[in-house]
Amino acid sequence: MKISDYELFEVPPRWLFLKLSTKDGRVGWGEPIVEGMAKTVRSATSELIQRHVLGRNPLEIEKLWQRMYRGNFYRGGPILMSAISGIDQALWDIKGKEMGVPVYELLGGRIRDKIQVYQWIGGDKPSELGTDAEEKVNSGFKALKMNATSEISRIEPPAFMDKVCDRVSEVRDSVGKEISIGIDFHGRASKTTAKKLAARLEQYEPMFIEEPVRPENNEALEKIAVHTETPIATGERMFSRWDFKNLLEEGSVDIIQPDLSHAGGISEVRRIASMAESHDVGLAPHCPLGPIALASCIQVDATSRNAVIQEQSLNIHYNKGNDLLDYLSNPEAFEFQNGYIEIPKSPGLGIEIREDYVREKAKENVDWHNPIWHHEDGRLAEW
Template sequence: MTTITNYELFEVPPRWLFLRLETSDGVVGWGEPVVEGRAHTVRGAVEELIETYLLGEDPTRIEDHWQAMYRGGFYRGGPVLMSAIAGIDQALWDIKGKQFGAPVYELLGGPVRDRVRIYQWVGGDRPADVGEAAAAKVDAGFTALKMNATAELRRVDTPEAVAEAVERLGEVRERVGPAVDIGVDFHGRVSKPMAKRLASALEPHEPFFIEEPVLPGHNDALPEIAARTSTPIATGERMYSRWDFKQIFENGAVDVIQPDLSHAGGITEVKKIAAMAEAYDVAMAPHCPLGPIALASCLQVDAVAPNALIQEQSLDIHYNEGNDVLDYLVDPSVFDYDEGFVELPDGPGLGVEIDADYVRERAEQAVDWHNPVWRHDDGSVAEW
């Protein structure tokens, strides 16, 4: 019987954690288990799961391993455990695909599409110069963009703050025209009263969706926000299992879910979340401001989910300082973008070949990325 015999973890720039999982017959699978800004913490969780459970096990029993890692520790859920499970799950699927000589999506029932639409980030955390950046990305062939709505906001902010957000989106809409989709990310940094005001105020510029209008702890407010706008509501990047998504499916307020393949239990779990969403007529656009392994994992689920709408990817995103998505790949052309789409990777497993020597070289660099702590003008902590 083939067993899992060894693993390595690599913290690499700009803010990623890669897992290399090896079997007794020499097959290698890669995963990306990370919480941005908490890589050291997730690393410890991955080591604990592998050392106490996975070493010596048959790598092919992916569902059983998922259940054991999730349910076997009594305490469950949350970003750290689910991200650790996610990266291990990705690596197990990569191994299984390589064992069968097929892309993971073929093992999940086969593709329902030939390519996946993607969107490109413009602006930054405090969005600026978005019009020019948006026009440049559209000229480069992208047909969908995403931008942050605002910088930090007070719990109840001024008409000027709302007007500035509207002006920024209006500038982008004017530059790119009505044929380009523009997602607007509230990033959980907006309070309920401001989310209601912004959702209504931005609507004339027809956003593709408004993302995470409130923090997941306030998902009970989503029906009220949705009632004030015809703009689709998207959320889910900080929700980590199908049980976390139950409420928003049942209250009917969300139109697009955004589970993260490196945070929400990996391929095994996100495929189930996507199927739940389909039953509620909800689309899926996986969250992925991460590296190439996470993106490859997203595309495997996008390939088989009928309700997959569009895919986030982090090429040139403002977080990627020092290294970018394509740097760690032997063949970067696997993610060539054409007219705003990427073809399904057709290689075995996750369909990407990681440059292990380059990963080891970059892992020797000090990586200590943490998101900034923002403060309001009165000194109190603001949502980032």
């Protein structure tokens, strides 16, 4: 068996799909994407496949992963690791289908029957969240996530902090204490403001606070942690086990959030999950992406004892025009019941891609980029 061909499809709302084919007709799907940099990742994915994958045995996943990573003098980073991630997902999909088993069986077998998922509420600039939260809970979700704030300066007055707390209070009052609420700082705050917000938000008992500072400033997490008992989560902008190594050793993070389309795919995130378990740190894979990325996450969740919850993008504010289930001929694979998703039993990644629909949507002009925000004085603000 040899890899003989590949195709890449940029599709709305902001995703990039990879179809990897073997000479004997076996097909695997992956999702190599950096949101807002699809064309760049598309080029990197093509280059890696042509140099390291075409003509080779797709069942030798680790050998190919090592070639793609170590076969380049310059390694890591969002572009190269996202390209490797999508290729890795497609290789596991092929191998699972060839063996007639879900990917998790090839990773040692599942340890759970289902994984809890959370639902996003609100948008980039959160407002009027109570009603939205109540609707999501009434539809069965037991965990929610919201953005804490929009633009935020290095130092903010008490009134600003009050507004943030009021939004979280509105959600907590709407859904009660039976529901978990994650609060995403999105790396928008300085350590100064993050310390204050973390302390003030503790009264609402968040499930976690996410990316209280940008990953470049992860050394500040230790200082933030002493101001709160709320679990600290981060990791969506970290791209390999080496990026996570120091973070785990420092001991200031409670939940890591590697992205299966950014952090080396199934192969690497499985290793990162094991590293985290050895440091008593939970796993909650980042996934505001498409169905292939989510299917890959679930395969890792199925085998990881420290997996606590799974992000998914159904009805997220980014998904305009197309949503998570549109590209599947078996949307029941992602049926959420009582806040959980069942671990799939179908071979490979457990999903069936509507290839004709993918080809149709790939004809559209997809050019998503994240917003550029500014403060009142004209300075660039963190999105």
